[in-house]
Amino acid sequence: MxxxxxxxxxxxxxxxxxxxxxxxxxxxxxxxxxxxxxxxxxxxxxxxxxxxxxxxxxxxxxxxxxxxxxxxxxxxxxxxxxxxxxxxxxAPQESIRGVVVKLFTRGIPQAVRRSSLPLLIGFMTMFMGAVIGYVMFLQNPDWYFSFVSPGLADGRVPGASTEYLRSTLFDHDDRNGGTLGVFASFLFSHNTRIAIFIFALGIFATFPSFVLTFYNGLMLGAFFGLFAQAGLGYELFGWLSIHGVTELSAIAVACAGGAQLGLAVLLPGNVTRREALRRASPDAVKLMILSGLMLIAAALIEGFLRQIIQVTEVRLAIGWGIGAMWLAWIMLAGREEETTS
Structure with a gap:
């Protein structure tokens, strides 16, 4: 045809x-x-x-x-x-906005709750370091120079007068917004480097992460011992609380995220280490995102509110109040999905 x-x-x-x-x-x-x-x-x-x-x-x-x-x-x-x-x-129907909302309403809180054990170990490691640093300082003040760097000390060293130590807690000098902004930027950069270092070290069998977290506790304990010896322990507690509740929690969260990766390498279970690392990575990344957010908040609080607010009780209320809000979000958000699944 x-x-x-x-x-x-x-x-x-x-x-x-x-x-x-x-x-x-x-x-x-x-x-x-x-x-x-x-x-x-x-x-x-x-x-x-x-x-x-x-x-x-x-x-x-x-x-x-x-x-x-x-x-x-x-x-x-x-x-x-x-x-x-x-x-x-x-094809996935979620917009970028939907993905971000899901991350904050379910992803991060659920990841933190699934990481409760390494998170608890991270907090306990820092607390033990603080106790040991405090006791070692009381026994021999020279330990202070081993734990606290000169840049952080800024004249707050053994032998400093009570008046000088008090002046570092209650700064009544006029500060303009530009100066406070630069200070906040410096603190954010410094704290972020510490958190990233702790997180990255976690993959090496988790031990280095906990060592660095423990060292931060030693530094905190020695610092507190110096002020407590001068009769300024309560004032220092308020000075630290306004930003430290968030900042120290961020470091512990970064430690827990690194520990997730390290434990996957160290104890992979019945799967290969690569597979264990792949499974642990999503929660570890979410913990690092949370740590970064908390460090941003801590830097802003430390750079602005702590310099402006000079009343210890108000500092305590703000610091622990913000800490309670972090805890409420982490403990309550995303519960409905866990209940129905």
């Missing part, structure tokens, strides 16, 4: 094939267009069910059209229609 006789027959067959099914294709195209513009959630239950059914029919039509060699224009149309329907039905 000549090609001139075949072409009219193929054209007629394509026309009949299209006429019989075109109504469903147009309906599918309309539903896809709406879903692309406003999301799949904009469709009713009946429309979503129709979309799935029409998508299957369109795929079947595409398969038949390919098998009987329909004209190229029809094949191209069905290819494009089915591709768009696939993206609407199967």
């Amino acid at each position: 000549s090609s001139s006789a075949t072409e009219p027959r193929n054209t007629m067959r394509s026309f009949r094939f299209r006429t019989e099914r075109e109504k469903g294709w147009k309906e599918l195209d309309s539903l896809i267009t709406r879903a692309e513009a406003a999301g799949i959630a904009s469709l009713s239950y009946e429309e979503a069910a129709a979309l799935a059914s029409l998508y299957r029919q369109a795929m079947n039509s595409l398969s038949v059209a390919r098998s009987i060699s329909m004209d190229k224009a029809l094949l191209a149309y069905l290819d494009a229609l089915c591709a768009r329907a696939y993206l609407v039905v199967y």
Whole structure:
């Protein structure tokens, strides 16, 4: 049979094939267009069910059209229609905003609760370091120089007068916004480096992370011992609390995130170390994100509020009040999903 006789027959067959099914294709195209513009959630239950059914029919039509060699224009149309329907039905529908909201309302709090043991160990490690640093300082003040760097000490060293130590806690000098902003920026940079270092060290069998966290506790204990010996323990506690509740918690959270990775390498269980590390990574990353957020908050508090607020009781209320809000978010957010799952 000549090609001139075949072409009219193929054209007629394509026309009949299209006429019989075109109504469903147009309906599918309309539903896809709406879903692309406003999301799949904009469709009713009946429309979503129709979309799935029409998508299957369109795929079947595409398969038949390919098998009987329909004209190229029809094949191209069905290819494009089915591709768009696939993206609407199967592609992730969450926007960036939705992903961020989900991270903060469920992802981070649930990751912290799943990491309760390494988190508890991180806090206990810092607390033990603080107790030991305090006791060692009382026994021999020279230990202070081993734990506290000269830059951090800033003249607050054994032998300093009570008046000078008090002046470092209650600074009544006028500070403009620019000076406080620079100070906050410096503190954020410094604290972030510490947290990242602690987190990164965790992969080496977790031990170095806990050592660095313990060292931070030693420094804190020696620092507290210096002021307590001068009769300023309560005032220092308030001075530290306003930002330290958030800042020290951030360091413990970073330690727990590093420990998650280290424990996956050290104790992989019944899977390979690579697989164990892959499974531990999502929670560890969420903990590091939380640590970063807490460090930003701590730097702002330390750079601004602590310099402005000069009343110990107010410092205590702000510091522990903010700590209570962090705890409430971590303990309560995302509970509904855990209950229903």
